[in-house]
Amino acid sequence: MTSKRVTRKDVAERAGVTPTIVSYVTNNNRYVSNEKRERVLKAIEELGYHPNTVALGLKCKKSYHIAFICDDISNEHFAKIVMDMEDIANEKGYIISFCNTRSDEQYINTLISRQFDGAIISTDILEGDLINRFSNIGIPTILFGNRIHENVSKDITYVNIDIYGGTIKAMEHLIELGHRNIAFVDSSIKEQKTIDYNDFRVKAYTEIHDKYNIEINQSYIIQANGYKDVYEKCHELFSSKNRPTAILANDDMHAYVVMSAVKSLNLQVPDDVSIIGYNDTSIAKYMVPRLTTVEIPRKKISSAALEVLIDKIEGKAVKDIDINTDLIIGKTTKSIIG
Amino acid sequence: MTSKRVTRKDVAERAGVTPTIVSYVTNNNRYVSNEKRERVLKAIEELGYHPNTVALGLKCKKSYHIAFICDDISNEHFAKIVMDMEDIANEKGYIISFCNTRSDEQYINTLISRQFDGAIISTDILEGDLINRFSNIGIPTILFGNRIHENVSKDITYVNIDIYGGTIKAMEHLIELGHRNIAFVDSSIKEQKTIDYNDFRVKAYTEIHDKYNIEINQSYIIQANGYKDVYEKCHELFSSKNRPTAILANDDMHAYVVMSAVKSLNLQVPDDVSIIGYNDTSIAKYMVPRLTTVEIPRKKISSAALEVLIDKIEGKAVKDIDINTDLIIGKTTKSIIG
DNA sequence: CTGAAAGCGCTTACAG
DNA sequence: CTGAAAGCGCTTACAG
Numbered sequence: 102m103t104s105k106r107v108t109r110k111d112v113a114e115r116a117g118v119t120p121t122i123v124s125y126v127t128n129n130n131r132y133v134s135n136e137k138r139e140r141v142l143k144a145i146e147e148l149g150y151h152p153n154t155v156a157l158g159l160k161c162k163k164s165y166h167i168a169f170i171c172d173d174i175s176n177e178h179f180a181k182i183v184m185d186m187e188d189i190a191n192e193k194g195y196i197i198s199f200c201n202t203r204s205d206e207q208y209i210n211t212l213i214s215r216q217f218d219g220a221i222i223s224t225d226i227l228e229g230d231l232i233n234r235f236s237n238i239g240i241p242t243i244l245f246g247n248r249i250h251e252n253v254s255k256d257i258t259y260v261n262i263d264i265y266g267g268t269i270k271a272m273e274h275l276i277e278l279g280h281r282n283i284a285f286v287d288s289s290i291k292e293q294k295t296i297d298y299n300d301f302r303v304k305a306y307t308e309i310h311d312k313y314n315i316e317i318n319q320s321y322i323i324q325a326n327g328y329k330d331v332y333e334k335c336h337e338l339f340s341s342k343n344r345p346t347a348i349l350a351n352d353d354m355h356a357y358v359v360m361s362a363v364k365s366l367n368l369q370v371p372d373d374v375s376i377i378g379y380n381d382t383s384i385a386k387y388m389v390p391r392l393t394t395v396e397i398p399r400k401k402i403s404s405a406a407l408e409v410l411i412d413k414i415e416g417k418a419v420k421d422i423d424i425n426t427d428l429i430i431g432k433t434t435k436s437i438i439g
Numbered sequence: 440m441t442s443k444r445v446t447r448k449d450v451a452e453r454a455g456v457t458p459t460i461v462s463y464v465t466n467n468n469r470y471v472s473n474e475k476r477e478r479v480l481k482a483i484e485e486l487g488y489h490p491n492t493v494a495l496g497l498k499c500k501k502s503y504h505i506a507f508i509c510d511d512i513s514n515e516h517f518a519k520i521v522m523d524m525e526d527i528a529n530e531k532g533y534i535i536s537f538c539n540t541r542s543d544e545q546y547i548n549t550l551i552s553r554q555f556d557g558a559i560i561s562t563d564i565l566e567g568d569l570i571n572r573f574s575n576i577g578i579p580t581i582l583f584g585n586r587i588h589e590n591v592s593k594d595i596t597y598v599n600i601d602i603y604g605g606t607i608k609a610m611e612h613l614i615e616l617g618h619r620n621i622a623f624v625d626s627s628i629k630e631q632k633t634i635d636y637n638d639f640r641v642k643a644y645t646e647i648h649d650k651y652n653i654e655i656n657q658s659y660i661i662q663a664n665g666y667k668d669v670y671e672k673c674h675e676l677f678s679s680k681n682r683p684t685a686i687l688a689n690d691d692m693h694a695y696v697v698m699s700a701v702k703s704l705n706l707q708v709p710d711d712v713s714i715i716g717y718n719d720t721s722i723a724k725y726m727v728p729r730l731t732t733v734e735i736p737r738k739k740i741s742s743a744a745l746e747v748l749i750d751k752i753e754g755k756a757v758k759d760i761d762i763n764t765d766l767i768i769g770k771t772t773k774s775i776i777g
Numbered sequence: 778c779t780g781a782a783a784g785c786g787c788t789t790a791c792a793g
Numbered sequence: 794c795t796g797a798a799a800g801c802g803c804t805t806a807c808a809g
Contacts, residue, residue, distance in 0.1 A: 198535060498803045
């Protein structure tokens with residue numbers, strides 16, 4: 102255990118130059134005689150010198166450190182977004198800290214203290230005023246996700262995923278197949294008693310009902326908290342005689358849980374029930390039958406979010422970005438006409 | 440956009456005290472007259488002061504920043520470990536940076552430059568000498584995962600997950616059910632041409648074959664790279680007349696992919712093929728039929744890893760930890776006797 | 778009880 | 794071409 106890290110000064114002594122010269126060499130931004138440069142490089146090698154990024158951060162007021170704040174990454178789609186982001190960040194010399202969302206003033210304060218160069222937020226549970234805390238203090242902030250956030254500062258840049266459009270496509274698909282009794286899974290880690298009309302999926306779901314003059318059956322809207330809850334509520338819903346013929350799940354994994362509940366009642370997918378998921382993750386691809394799902398272009402999201410953020414950090418003008426989604430038609434949706 | 444962050448000095452001026460007093464108040468570690476304290480607190484509130492953690496880091500040589508380095512979090516088990524760790528870290532005042540493993544000297548150097556207080560590594564692809572780079576320089580390091588790492592420094596503390604024991608249980612279970620033709624999925628992001636005997640699963644697999652005097656059919660060992668590859672190779676394997684009666688997958692999601700391949704051949708699980716996964720993630724719980732799987736106690740891993748790491752950072756003596764695993768017997772394994 | 782001062786490890790404008 | 798010096802925002806031993 103080395104008790105003391107080797108610093109620029111140690112390198113300078115070893116190489117017989119001033120500390121300034123060492124900086125010039127490591128930063129490679131000033132002329133240094135070849136002979137001195139060699140000596141410095143050699144000393145760095147021998148000593149195992151690693152420039153202190155924290156000191157640099159303090160001096161230059163730049164941490165090359167980004168916060169990624171989100172509610173839940175325990176699904177493949179989100180976890181891969183984290184990995185993608187880290188990849189892009191790394192290429193650009195940034196590091197990403199992963200932060201579980203906490204609706205807690207104190208927590209936001211500790212984050213601000215960390216001197217992040219920027220923040221990427223994807224949340225259903227953080228209120229606008231807490232989100233604004235970052236941008237209010239001058240931290241470039243990107244917001245992405247599948248809902249409308251209220252009272253969000255103009256300083257915040259959106260990377261919008263067109264979940265709304267994707268849901269419209271999904272609903273139109275079901276309507277075309279003759280479905281009129283369409284259930285909807287709204288599973289969230291936040292406690293909610295009422296329908297969240299700020300959720301783009303809900304918005305599209307209700308609009309399509311309006312468009313085709315279908316009355317929404319409130320019992321078809323499953324408000325749940327996690328897989329178990331979804332399973333149980335689906336089990337109940339599909340047990341009733343007045344059961345829906347189709348259902349829109351939260352994401353692929355939820356669709357899978359729905360299918361599990363449906364199967365447990367000896368109903369068939371898609372013969373008895375059509376199911377649609379979101380994200381086109383591996384689970385959708387390998388589901389038997391193959392899941393119909395709203396594809397969210399993951400790579401585009403992560404690169405857009407990160408690139409816009411870094412542009413913003415570098416003071417460039419940036420615009421909100423919209424990312425399209427598509428419906429991948431699999432084998433879990435079927436016509437009930439005729 | 441505030442151009443300048445408010446510093447301790449700003450607070451001091453506003454409150455009409457010296458900067459030192461401000462520190463005493465924020466750190467609450469020295470006597471300060473009530474009157475001054477009030478003024479400082481008021482100024483902090485009014486100005487929106489956030490102590491600069493980077494400056495503290497430089498001064499105190501403590502970053503409260505931990506690196507978590509791993510190969511792949513795109514499965515629920517691992518993603519949740521990341522979330523769990525972040526939770527525990529947060530409680531203790533630390534922040535976690537998520538780092539994709541890169542076998543690249545340069546990359547490790549940039550990490551070291553970041554002044555992490557500690558590192559948690561879980562990798563199949565990083566070589567011992569690269570892992571050692573952290574501990575060699577005095578950064579407390581924890582290693583966990585499912586393989587034996589060669590040439591790892593004595594300074595590194597292991598949080599061992601007993602994948603070996605879990606695999607033994609899984610294999611014994613299959614043997615009891617009469618299976619002798621047991622396939623094995625070894626899917627990894629690393630390119631491998633040969634069997635990795637440093638993998639605890641491989642070790643248990645081969646040992647059980649030895650114990651029961653079963654010759655290993657090399658064609659039963661599927662070395663693959665990702666889900667698609669596993670699917671295709673399983674499809675091929677189970678198409679052959681000499682197909683195995685049981686298979687041990689990498690994890691639950693791989694088990695799911697295997698099942699998908701099996702179903703595509705109109706074979707039944709568990710009647711024609713028994714399948715075992717690892718982790719007992721949601722996909723296992725909601726699989727129809729319910730997946731038999733090796734349960735890895737996720738919460739224990741994350742809390743053990745983090746607690747041991749923080750103890751180590753604080754200079755306490757720590758020991759390697761072993762974490763037991765269990766076999767959860769579901770409905771995807773069935774006796775073929777009689 | 779309070780505060781001036783040193784110092785953490787760097788960068789860089791400025792003067793030679 | 795090189796280097797002394799100021800300064801980033803903090804903590805804390807030390808002297809009053």
